[in-house]
Amino acid sequence: VSARIRESLARCSCMQLKKNPGGGSVNHSYYFEVIKQDRELILEQFSIYSPDFIISCGSSDNWYAFTQILFSNEKDNYKYTQNGVQYFIVRLNNSNRKTAIINFGHPSMRLNGTLWGPLLFGLRQAIDEIQLELN
Numbered sequence: 001v002s003a004r005i006r007e008s009l010a011r012c013s014c015m016q017l018k019k020n021p022g023g024g025s026v027n028h029s030y031y032f033e034v035i036k037q038d039r040e041l042i043l044e045q046f047s048i049y050s051p052d053f054i055i056s057c058g059s060s061d062n063w064y065a066f067t068q069i070l071f072s073n074e075k076d077n078y079k080y081t082q083n084g085v086q087y088f089i090v091r092l093n094n095s096n097r098k099t100a101i102i103n104f105g106h107p108s109m110r111l112n113g114t115l116w117g118p119l120l121f122g123l124r125q126a127i128d129e130i131q132l133e134l135n
Contacts (some may be wrong), residue, residue, distance in 0.1 A: 013043060017065055035065050042070060047093040052134060053127060054101045071101065085126035089133065094129045100130045103122060 017035060033040065046054065056062045063086075067075070077088040086103040104123055 001019070011061070017042065017062065026061065031061065032065065032069065034129075039070060043092065046099070050092065050095075050097060051099055053130070054099060054102050055123075056101060057105065061092050066101055066103075074101075081126040081129045083122050083125055085122065087126070087130055091132075098134045101133060102126065102130065 017031075035131050054066075056066050067088075069079075070128070071090055074090060078086060079088060080086055089098050089101050090096065090101050092099050102123075104118070104126075
């Protein structure tokens with residue numbers, strides 16, 4: 001792994017909401033129930049990481065978990081970037097630090113390889129725009 005990739009990844013962390021094995025499939029009702037039960041622990045884990053951005057990678061199931069379970073009191077704060085990426089901003093554990101929750105696809109989406117560059121450019125553009133609001 002190159003030094004550039006290692007340095008970039010050192011600033012990232014990944015957190016799997018689905019804590020049990022099973023590949024890409026999920027029992028939706030069980031998934032949501034576990035997130036409801038573990039809500040405070042998940043929010044505490046986010047607070048420990050203290051990220052600027054949380055990317056809700058995946059399907060609509062993850063976005064539902066973020067908007068309806070983890071941060072259900074933020075319904076009036078949803079916004080869109082200029083390129084159509086949905087997000088909202090929270091303060092984890094009532095801190096002064098702002099964190100943007102961004103709705104975006106999972107990296108393993110089945111896409112033609114030629115679309116990866118434009119897709120990632122779209123995310124980069126959205127993050128740059130949201131960063132201005134976080135400052």
